[in-house]
Amino acid sequence: MKLRNVLVVALLVLLALSTLAPFLWMVLASLKPLAEVEELNPLPTVWRPGNYPQVFRQVPFATYYFNSVYVAAWVTFLTCLTSAAAGFAFSRLRWPGRDRVFQLYLATMMIPGVVTMIPNYTLMVKLQLLDSHAGLILPAAFGAFGTFLMRQFMISLPSALDEAAEIDGASPAQVFWDIILPLAKPGLLTLAIFTFMGNYGSFFWPLVMIKSQHLRTLPVGMLYFDTIYGRQTNLLMAASVMNVVPLIVLFVAGQRFLVKGIQLGAVKG
Amino acid sequence: MSRRGRRGLADALPFLLPNLLGFLLFTAGPVLFSLGAAFTNANLMRSVPLQFTGLENFRMLFSDREFHLYFLNTLYFLIGMPVAIAGSLALAVLLSREIRGVVVYRTLFYLPSFTSGVALMILWKQLYNPDFGPINAAIHWVSATLRLGMDAPDWLLSTRNLLGIEVEKVALSARQYGLGARDAIVIMGVWTAVGGNNLLLYLAALMNVPTELQEAAALDGAKPGQVFRHVTWPQLAPTTFFIVVMSTIGGLQGGFEQARVMTAGGPSGTTTTLSYYIYTKAFEEFRIGYASAVAWVLFAVIFALTLVNWKFGNREVAE
Numbered sequence: 133m134k135l136r137n138v139l140v141v142a143l144l145v146l147l148a149l150s151t152l153a154p155f156l157w158m159v160l161a162s163l164k165p166l167a168e169v170e171e172l173n174p175l176p177t178v179w180r181p182g183n184y185p186q187v188f189r190q191v192p193f194a195t196y197y198f199n200s201v202y203v204a205a206w207v208t209f210l211t212c213l214t215s216a217a218a219g220f221a222f223s224r225l226r227w228p229g230r231d232r233v234f235q236l237y238l239a240t241m242m243i244p245g246v247v248t249m250i251p252n253y254t255l256m257v258k259l260q261l262l263d264s265h266a267g268l269i270l271p272a273a274f275g276a277f278g279t280f281l282m283r284q285f286m287i288s289l290p291s292a293l294d295e296a297a298e299i300d301g302a303s304p305a306q307v308f309w310d311i312i313l314p315l316a317k318p319g320l321l322t323l324a325i326f327t328f329m330g331n332y333g334s335f336f337w338p339l340v341m342i343k344s345q346h347l348r349t350l351p352v353g354m355l356y357f358d359t360i361y362g363r364q365t366n367l368l369m370a371a372s373v374m375n376v377v378p379l380i381v382l383f384v385a386g387q388r389f390l391v392k393g394i395q396l397g398a399v400k401g
Numbered sequence: 402m403s404r405r406g407r408r409g410l411a412d413a414l415p416f417l418l419p420n421l422l423g424f425l426l427f428t429a430g431p432v433l434f435s436l437g438a439a440f441t442n443a444n445l446m447r448s449v450p451l452q453f454t455g456l457e458n459f460r461m462l463f464s465d466r467e468f469h470l471y472f473l474n475t476l477y478f479l480i481g482m483p484v485a486i487a488g489s490l491a492l493a494v495l496l497s498r499e500i501r502g503v504v505v506y507r508t509l510f511y512l513p514s515f516t517s518g519v520a521l522m523i524l525w526k527q528l529y530n531p532d533f534g535p536i537n538a539a540i541h542w543v544s545a546t547l548r549l550g551m552d553a554p555d556w557l558l559s560t561r562n563l564l565g566i567e568v569e570k571v572a573l574s575a576r577q578y579g580l581g582a583r584d585a586i587v588i589m590g591v592w593t594a595v596g597g598n599n600l601l602l603y604l605a606a607l608m609n610v611p612t613e614l615q616e617a618a619a620l621d622g623a624k625p626g627q628v629f630r631h632v633t634w635p636q637l638a639p640t641t642f643f644i645v646v647m648s649t650i651g652g653l654q655g656g657f658e659q660a661r662v663m664t665a666g667g668p669s670g671t672t673t674t675l676s677y678y679i680y681t682k683a684f685e686e687f688r689i690g691y692a693s694a695v696a697w698v699l700f701a702v703i704f705a706l707t708l709v710n711w712k713f714g715n716r717e718v719a720e
Contacts, residue, residue, distance in 0.1 A: 140498050151510055161527070221416040247700060255427075257445075273423060333519070336680070372523055380515070383512075
């Protein structure tokens with residue numbers, strides 16, 4: 133029995149190392165002089181932390197960073213606000229046609245994103261939002277998934293809660309704000325983290341929408357960096373490290389909610 | 402409408418409207434628009450007058466050699482799926498035995514899927530570099546040390562693949578057998594997915610398998626393998642079913658970022674998936690009518706496969 137446990141741990145460590153190996157290579161390559169990147173020695177003979185500030189000198193990396201966070205934060209804010217309210221209407225209020233409308237939301241969740249991208253692009257052309265941050269934020273902020281997740285979360289709360297409040301004369305707004313929303317906070321946090329990380333890394337939409345250098349988000353900026361300075365592997369890896377670090381921080385900080393959220397989303401199907 | 406109904410609607414609308422309006426404008430509306438566009442020659446260039454063309458787009462697409470190849474590519478990328486799912490399950494079983502440090506392992510394994518995206522694809526492009534990349538460096542080193550005389554694959558530059566599929570036509574050939582760009586993307590995908598959401602789902606599902614069942618089976622003299630096959634695996638069936646459905650849907654829609662960042666869809670179109678094809682048609686050639694038609698064919702394939710999964714999956718689950 134003891135031997136078996138040792139084997140399990142050994143196997144897990146081995147697998148964890150092979151998961152980490154590419155990350156390790158990335159970090160080490162980001163600290164090497166260019167000539168050493170292609171050599172086999174894993175550790176740099178000369179450490180070059182200066183690669184990191186060099187990235188900021190070659191491309192407007194800080195702008196990319198800011199744009200990604202700015203767009204993702206707006207989308208997250210709008211998504212959480214409107215999805216929580218709509219989820220409340222779909223789960224705690226009774227009104228004619230409610231389940232029909234919800235089915236419409238569900239049906240669109242099956243349709244691939246590329247289907248709606250093309251009409252949304254022409255819509256953005258019409259609204260003159262091409263090459264603007266508003267054009268990145270608006271189409272991303274009202275997806276069906278957020279409403280679905282919030283509805284699923286709120287519908288599992290006991291109905292005695294709002295009934296009691298209603299008898300005491302509370303308005304729907306009071307029930308929403310004082311009772312349901314505080315209880316739905318874990319679900320809301322899950323949605324917030326998902327939405328933020330999804331939009332921070334979003335690639336397709338910013339790629340087709342943004343033409344101006346100063347409006348580029350991180351993934352699109354990374355692509356151009358790769359296209360223009362693709363030979364400078366050490367700088368490219370430094371940029372990749374800086375791209376990934378905020379996500380790791382976000383995950384470690386929010387993993388309690390994330391793991392629950394992912395597991396809940398599946399159980400409810 | 403009854404007075405109660407009207408009252409209910411009046412209460413609900415302030416909560417509903419902000420989201421519903423956005424949903425109708427940016428999701429439901431575009432779905433209808435795109436369905437209409439698929440039957441026209443709609444073009445982003447003003448010089449092409451808009452015409453209703455009926456089924457012309459679909460006729461064109463089914464006789465389009467490129468479309469056949471890209472459809473095949475899209476299916477090829479699904480071969481990583483069973484590997485990734487089996488890997489997630491194996492990891493979950495291992496982790497469920499090891500109580501100490503589960504959170505640490507979970508975080509480590511989850512890292513690739515949480516950070517996936519353009520940055521990691523740029524990383525993998527470097528890892529796969531046939532001349533300077535560490536993967537081939539490792540292969541050369543092993544080969545030299547053990548005197549195997551192996552040739553390292555050309556990875557993203559090669560049209561070879563594990564099934565030996567020809568490039569120009571849909572056929573098999575020994576010349577094409579090997580590891581190439583498609584496999585490089587599949588391997589990266591497996592690395593990304595193994596420790597991701599599926600692992601978390603399996604971990605949760607394993608916690609819910611009643612331990613009494615497993616213990617009873619073990620007391621009756623069942624070997625660990627038998628306990629897994631006859632007790633644990635059936636209990637996991639709903640989770641497996643959900644994972645297969647979601648991975649198929651996601652997999653068929655995938656491949657855009659990989660193609661755009663790593664290969665430009667090449668070599669010889671072997672890593673162009675349908676979603677990348679739609680992108681090039683719509684945003685490089687501006688043929689949004691044709692691109693919409695391809696998008697709806699993709700939806701039809703996804704829908705059909707989901708139905709198949711549903712039919713066979715539910716039977717498995719019910720057993």
